[in-house]
Amino acid sequence: MAELLKPQLSAVEQPYFELGKAATKMLIHMIEDKWGSQKKQLELQPVLNHRKSIAHPLSNKRGQGKKIVVVGSINMDIAVNVPHIPRDGETILATGTTFLPGGKGANQAVGVSKLDGLVYLIGRLGDDADGKKIYGSLVNNAVKTEGIIFDNACQTGKAYINVAQDAGSTIVEYPGANHNLDRSQIDMYRHIFNGAEYCLLSLEIPSTTAEYAITLCNEKNVKVILKPVRSFNLNILNQIDFIVPNEKELNFLIPGDGSVEEKAEQLYTGGANNVIVTLGHNGCYLKNREYATFFPAADFIPLDTTGAADAFISALAVFLSEGMKIPNAIWYATYSAGLSVTRLGVQSALPDRMALNVYEDDINAKIDDFFREKPV
Numbered sequence: 391m392a393e394l395l396k397p398q399l400s401a402v403e404q405p406y407f408e409l410g411k412a413a414t415k416m417l418i419h420m421i422e423d424k425w426g427s428q429k430k431q432l433e434l435q436p437v438l439n440h441r442k443s444i445a446h447p448l449s450n451k452r453g454q455g456k457k458i459v460v461v462g463s464i465n466m467d468i469a470v471n472v473p474h475i476p477r478d479g480e481t482i483l484a485t486g487t488t489f490l491p492g493g494k495g496a497n498q499a500v501g502v503s504k505l506d507g508l509v510y511l512i513g514r515l516g517d518d519a520d521g522k523k524i525y526g527s528l529v530n531n532a533v534k535t536e537g538i539i540f541d542n543a544c545q546t547g548k549a550y551i552n553v554a555q556d557a558g559s560t561i562v563e564y565p566g567a568n569h570n571l572d573r574s575q576i577d578m579y580r581h582i583f584n585g586a587e588y589c590l591l592s593l594e595i596p597s598t599t600a601e602y603a604i605t606l607c608n609e610k611n612v613k614v615i616l617k618p619v620r621s622f623n624l625n626i627l628n629q630i631d632f633i634v635p636n637e638k639e640l641n642f643l644i645p646g647d648g649s650v651e652e653k654a655e656q657l658y659t660g661g662a663n664n665v666i667v668t669l670g671h672n673g674c675y676l677k678n679r680e681y682a683t684f685f686p687a688a689d690f691i692p693l694d695t696t697g698a699a700d701a702f703i704s705a706l707a708v709f710l711s712e713g714m715k716i717p718n719a720i721w722y723a724t725y726s727a728g729l730s731v732t733r734l735g736v737q738s739a740l741p742d743r744m745a746l747n748v749y750e751d752d753i754n755a756k757i758d759d760f761f762r763e764k765p766v
């Protein structure tokens with residue numbers, strides 16, 4: 391039974407055969423009166439059948455950085471591999487489809503965990519088969535799930551993703567249960583924010599909930615990293631430590647003409663402490679008190695760019711939470727995003743610590759060059 395459950399349960403083996411054999415032997419000895427009135431005790435060594443339900447205490451593996459909380463969307467991603475993104479009125483044939491756990495919130499949480507960060511996810515799933523499957527995969531990825539609610543009034547959120555041969559993608563999202571992630575859920579789990587260093591938000595949940603969570607983070611001294619996939623109230627920019635838009639998002643936040651540098655400057659003067667604009671294969675741009683500078687992308691061949699920003703943001707949060715300087719953390723995040731696009735899918739494509747460590751020397755060389763050219 392323990393093997394059939396999900397996750398498979400680790401359990402102490404019941405050695406029925408050994409017990410039966412030992413008991414029979416004892417019985418025969420007693421019948422033959424070999425021991426007289428002497429009592430005999432048999433000690434068997436317990437055997438732990440290690441399947442998937444137990445692991446080393448987190449402190450052994452994690453905790454170089456501080457606690458990270460993600461408040462965000464959880465979806466079932468239905469990815470369709472297509473030769474190109476279909477145009478209006480066009481019918482094309484897909485070369486493959488996959489159903490995999492996704493959603494920016496869940497992706498970021500899994501990304502943090504794979505890099506050995508301690509992460510809690512606050513989110514909402516439908517009380518359906520997709521919800522259960524996703525929940526199991528979050529648990530398997532060592533994400534702390536106590537802030538997740540199963541909503542029996544809604545389906546689990548879905549994202550319909552076209553992945554083109556040139557690695558580009560488009561997403562149509564059905565929010566489902568994500569839409570019901572409300573202030574009362576944030577209140578119910580406000581204790582999760584205690585002692586956290588960073589909170590990651592990406593606005594695939596109601597903006598009122600996100601803004602409420604941001605205010606709570608400010609109360610509790612938790613730094614906010616926001617990916618603004620939708621527009622939001624720019625008056626709260628001063629409550630945000632890192633705003634990480636891509637170029638499209640930057641353009642709807644700050645419409646009109648103007649370069650990336652100028653628009654990033656506007657978000658910075660509007661109150662955000664750090665603005666990082668992700669620019670796909672062109673890397674990213676950082677504007678803060680010390681820097682106004684571009685970082686090139688890592689040199690990897692892309693297969694599927696979906697979720698690259700999630701990889702970037704989760705790595706940024708992990709390395710900042712370990713006390714790294716911002717440019718250093720950006721280099722690690724750049725490599726993490728670069729590695730993620732070399733594989734299909736999102737969560738399965740997010741690199742773990744070991745995969746990123748393979749590039750540690752390269753990353754450190756880039757960091758050295760960066761500080762040589764731009765001494766602080």
Ligand code: RIB
Pocket residue numbers: 463465466467491492493494497548549561563594696697698700736
């Ligand atoms: O960032 C990628 C994610 O965006 C996908 O997993 C999809 O669910 C959408 O939320």
